[in-house]
Amino acid sequence: MKILAFGASNSRESINKIFAEYTAKQFTGAELEVLDLNDYEMPIFSVDREKHDGIPALALRFAEKIDAADLLIISFAEHNSTYTTAFKNVFDWVSRIKDRKHFGEKPVFALATATGPGGGKHVVAAFEARAKSSGATVLQSFVLPKYKETFDTEKGIIDEEKNAEFQEKLTAVKNFFA
Template sequence: MKIIAFGASTSSTSINKALANYTANLIEGAEVIVLDLNKYDVPMFSEDLEKEIGHAAGAKEFLDDLATADAFVISYAEHNGHYPAAYKNLFDWASRIERKVFNDKPAIYLATSPGPGGAQSVLSAATASAPHFGADLKASVSVPSFYDNFNSESGEITNQQIRDELKQATNLIA
């Protein structure tokens, strides 16, 4: 089973990318590919620009990479209660090419933040929109207070309850 994992963030030190990587690797025997969203260069979306250039090459490349997956583990960063602009822009371009961005494949949605809210606002939005974009959502998990619950040196969740919740989620796509 090939799992595509990514943090919906362009930060080089993304805690959401770390969480997605950790969670995807809980799936025994899976080949895990962690995407870096910085790889997909797209201009700021507008219908006028779309008419001018057609489909953005970076969005096509993103969709091509997603198409190779058997399942997804995505952790959503939250900027002021919403998707980060860079992810939303890439997603907007991709969804103009293929509305079912996730091709009806199984997915686990995650979100985390340094604070106690665990990026629940963006996770709620992502979860609500999942069926519209071809994600067969199996589970969603919010991880609050990331730095209190994750050991950066070992790359592991330290809170047993959260570990158990993430393992239960991965069992749904294993």
């Protein structure tokens, strides 16, 4: 199984990238690729740019990465209750590739974490609401609030209740591929 994981943020120290990679590493024996959205920075999408310059090569490469994966693990950073601009821009450009749904009809484990008590629940809800029309099947979703208090980079999720919930959802995703 090939897993493509990324944090939907362009922060160089993205806690969502860390969380996506942590989650992907829970799949023993899987081939893992972790992307950094900074490597896919493109001009802000506009129909004028598309008309004049076409779809950027980076958008095509991002779509190829999606197409090569069996599972997408996306951990969404939340800016003002929705997607980050960095993610939305990649999402917009990929959506313009002819004859494809954004996420290539792939299964997704949708995650979010944040330092606050909401943990990114609004952005995950926004993704879940549009996932099907964007070619994604959300197998499970998980939100980890208060990242600095609930996650340790060496130990993982240290809040017992949240870890139990995470393990249950992780098992469900793994069972999908069994």
